[in-house]
Amino acid sequence: MTEVNNQPSGDLSLPELLASVREFLANDVVPQLEGRSQFNTRVANGVLGTVVRELASAEAMASLKQVARTQWGLAQEVDPAHALAKGLAERSVTVDDALLAWLRQYQLLVCQVNNPKYTSLAQVQQRWVEGADN
Amino acid sequence: MALTTEDVASILEAELRSVQDSAGPLSGLQRLSSGANNETWTFDWGDSPLILRRRPFSVEESVAAGAIDELGLALGVEAQVLRLAHEAGVQAPEVVVGFDQHHALGESYVMERLPGEALPLRWLSSPDYAEAREQLAYQCGVSLARVHTIDTARLPDAVSRLPLEARFAEIQKTLTNAGHLSPALQLGLNWLIDHAPDPEDMVLLHGDFRTGNILVDAQGLSGVLDWELAHCGYVAADLGYLCTPVWRFGQLDQPVGGFGQYADLLAGYKSVADWAPEISAIRYWEIFAALSWGLVCLTMGRLWQSGGDRDVERAAVARRRSEAELDLLLLIEAWSDD
Numbered sequence: 001m002t003e004v005n006n007q008p009s010g011d012l013s014l015p016e017l018l019a020s021v022r023e024f025l026a027n028d029v030v031p032q033l034e035g036r037s038q039f040n041t042r043v044a045n046g047v048l049g050t051v052v053r054e055l056a057s058a059e060a061m062a063s064l065k066q067v068a069r070t071q072w073g074l075a076q077e078v079d080p081a082h083a084l085a086k087g088l089a090e091r092s093v094t095v096d097d098a099l100l101a102w103l104r105q106y107q108l109l110v111c112q113v114n115n116p117k118y119t120s121l122a123q124v125q126q127r128w129v130e131g132a133d134n
Numbered sequence: 135m136a137l138t139t140e141d142v143a144s145i146l147e148a149e150l151r152s153v154q155d156s157a158g159p160l161s162g163l164q165r166l167s168s169g170a171n172n173e174t175w176t177f178d179w180g181d182s183p184l185i186l187r188r189r190p191f192s193v194e195e196s197v198a199a200g201a202i203d204e205l206g207l208a209l210g211v212e213a214q215v216l217r218l219a220h221e222a223g224v225q226a227p228e229v230v231v232g233f234d235q236h237h238a239l240g241e242s243y244v245m246e247r248l249p250g251e252a253l254p255l256r257w258l259s260s261p262d263y264a265e266a267r268e269q270l271a272y273q274c275g276v277s278l279a280r281v282h283t284i285d286t287a288r289l290p291d292a293v294s295r296l297p298l299e300a301r302f303a304e305i306q307k308t309l310t311n312a313g314h315l316s317p318a319l320q321l322g323l324n325w326l327i328d329h330a331p332d333p334e335d336m337v338l339l340h341g342d343f344r345t346g347n348i349l350v351d352a353q354g355l356s357g358v359l360d361w362e363l364a365h366c367g368y369v370a371a372d373l374g375y376l377c378t379p380v381w382r383f384g385q386l387d388q389p390v391g392g393f394g395q396y397a398d399l400l401a402g403y404k405s406v407a408d409w410a411p412e413i414s415a416i417r418y419w420e421i422f423a424a425l426s427w428g429l430v431c432l433t434m435g436r437l438w439q440s441g442g443d444r445d446v447e448r449a450a451v452a453r454r455r456s457e458a459e460l461d462l463l464l465l466i467e468a469w470s471d472d
Contacts, residue, residue, distance in 0.1 A: 036165050043450045050453055085314040088321055089306065095321065100463070107318055107463055111456040118457050119384040120464055127464070 015052050022048050053113045061109060068102055081106065104128045137239070139163055142175060145238045146186060150179050153231045172209065172362065176247060184230065187212075188242035190443060206341075206362035210234060211292045213243040215338075215364045218288060224280045225349075225357050250349030250356035254383045257350045258392055269354035271394025274343070275402025275410070277358055278372050282337040282407065286366055289338060294365040301367075302327050305429060312432055318459035319432075322425040325466050329418060336366040343372050344381040345391040370411035373399060374419020379461045380427050421465045428458030 012020075025045045033041055068080030072093075084103075087093030108128065111121055137145075147160045163177040175186040189209055207215065210232055219226035225248065232243035257263040286295070296304070305323055314320065341363030349357030375381070377389045377396070385392035390399045400410040435452030437443055 040446050044446050047446065047450050047453075050450075081317055082314050084317040085309070085320045088317055088324055089310065089314060091324070095324075100467075103317055103321070104463055107456065107459045111460045114453040114456040118460070119382070119386055120379055120457065120460050123386065123464060124460060127467070 015055055018048055018052050018055075022052075050114055053116065057109060057113050064102075064106055064109060068106075071098060071102065139165070142186070142188075142239065143177075146177070146244070149231065149233070149239075150244070183247035185227065185245050185247045186239075186242060187245070188240050189235075190240070207364060208235075208292060209241045209243055209362075211290045212361050212364070213245075214290050215293065215361050216245065218284050218338075219281060219340075219358070219361070222280050222284050224277055225355060226361070227357065227359070248349050248357035250351040252346065252349050252357075252359065254345045254392070258345065258383055258385065263350060263352070266350050266352055266354045267393045270350065271390040271398035272402035272405075273355040274348070274376060274390065274394070275373075275399040275404070276406050277355060277402075278340065278343060278376075279403045279406035281340050281343075281358075281372070282369055284338045286336065286338055289366070293338070295336060296365070297333070298330055298368070302330075305425070308429055308432065312436065316428065316432075316455065316459060318462050319425060319428045319455075322421065322428070322458075322462035322466070325462075326418075326422055326425065329469075331368065331370075331415065331418065334368055337369055339365055339367045339372045341365050341367075341372070342375070344376050344378075345383055345393065346381065348391075368415075368419075370415035371419045371422065373403070373411060374416045374421075375423040375426070377416060378420040378423035378427070379465070380424065380457050417465075417469065421462065421469070424458050424461040424465060428455050428462070431455035431458065 022045050025041055025048075030038055030041050030045070065080050068074065068084070069076065069078065072080065072083070072087075074080055074083050084093055084099070088095070093099065104124070105128075108121070108124055111118055111124075115121075143160055143163045146163070147158060150158060150160065158180050161178050163175060166174045166176055173186075173188050173190050175188070177184055177186065187209055206212075213229045213232045216226050216229050220228055227245040227248050230244040230246065233239050233241065235241040251257045251263075257266070302323065309316070309320055309323065340358065340361060342360050343358065347358070347360040348355060349359065376391050376399070379386060382388060382392035388394055389396055396413050396416065400413075404410040431452055431454050434448045435455070438445070438448040438452060
């Protein structure tokens with residue numbers, strides 16, 4: 001069995017580069033600012049956090065979208081979220097269990113990326129994830 | 135138009151000298167971090183604590199450029215509504231002076247700065263505000279009922295009186311113009327259309343009455359702010375808006391704004407109006423308010439993309455659309471469970 005090498009490789013990934021910027025903003029920049037500039041810098045740091053999470057969830061999102069393309073017979077280049085929204089607007093897509101189940105998974109993932117601290121997420125976790133496991 | 139703090143100070147100083155009895159001076163001018171549509175500045179004029187509200191870009195230009203469908207009331211109209219609310223006994227700030235879009239400050243007005251804490255994180259769970267929170271749901275009911283007593287015939291013409299069906303059509307237009315990007319928002323709109331209440335008399339609604347837009351002191355409600363979304367509609371809309379999950383700031387077990395219970399809100403409302411809406415009506419409007427939050431986020435994103443306002447806060451708020459999308463699915467599911 002090959003021994004796992006835990007030594008740093010020195011080859012920084014995109015999330016690691018982003019982490020370095022986030023640490024710089026939080027530790028070096030924010031304490032030196034005040035008022036609106038300090039607030040906006042905190043907001044900017046939060047936005048970078050969203051970028052990090054979106055990068056980490058890209059694979060899960062791609063496979064979720066693929067599930068929808070298969071389920072609703074959509075072409076590869078079509079974004080299923082847009083297609084379903086349009087279909088709902090035209091009332092040509094049926095609101096059934098399959099649609100709601102996919103939409104719940106999709107919005108759960110999107111909210112985890114955009115605002116993982118949002119309180120409703122805990123409720124969703126209980127209702128849609130743990131509930132589904134039982 | 136981008137103005138520096140020094141620019142704003144010098145223009146304000148000159149204007150206030152012409153309308154105020156006291157001679158100032160102006161001090162402590164600072165832009166507050168809150169506010170997605172308008173800038174809010176705090177300052178003192180002599181001993182008087184005041185607030186400046188200004189729109190940092192031309193509404194007409196942004197609408198004409200197709201960046202946004204609407205951004206709430208023009209600040210001049212908002213000031214007129216504030217005056218009516220103040221007269222009706224609502225804890226709305228008194229307006230000192232207003233300026234139109236051709237003024238050096240842009241469309242703006244100056245009002246008194248009421249005492250109290252606005253930031254929810256400071257008062258929503260602090261023991262210092264425990265007594266205030268006990269009164270607050272009732273007081274909000276009283277305040278909203280007073281807003282709803284304002285004679286709609288006295289409102290400026292620019293205050294929207296759109297029937298619900300027309301509002302649905304406007305929302306659909308917004309979703310369509312945005313490129314049908316959210317199935318959850320569309321599902322929410324479809325549900326609201328399918329479950330719409332029967333037509334009823336329309337009253338003036340504050341339109342954005344929620345935790346974060348009210349001031350709280352040791353006695354409870356001390357101010358009602360942010361009137362830019364005032365419009366005419368059904369009574370329960372304002373109550374449902376206050377109760378929608380995103381404005382509970384994490385305290386989901388306290389349905390009224392994260393601090394109170396429905397019964398207290400309704401009791402306060404009834405003490406002024408002699409009646410109060412059913413909880414089921416409030417819950418319908420909680421769903422409507424969730425959709426509204428999603429639309430605000432969408433508008434912030436479109437505004438940033440159009441170049442109308444490149445503030446990083448707008449970009450961040452645009453991504454908060456997912457809160458509304460999640461809440462819409464949850465609230466509709468809970469409605470179906472009952």
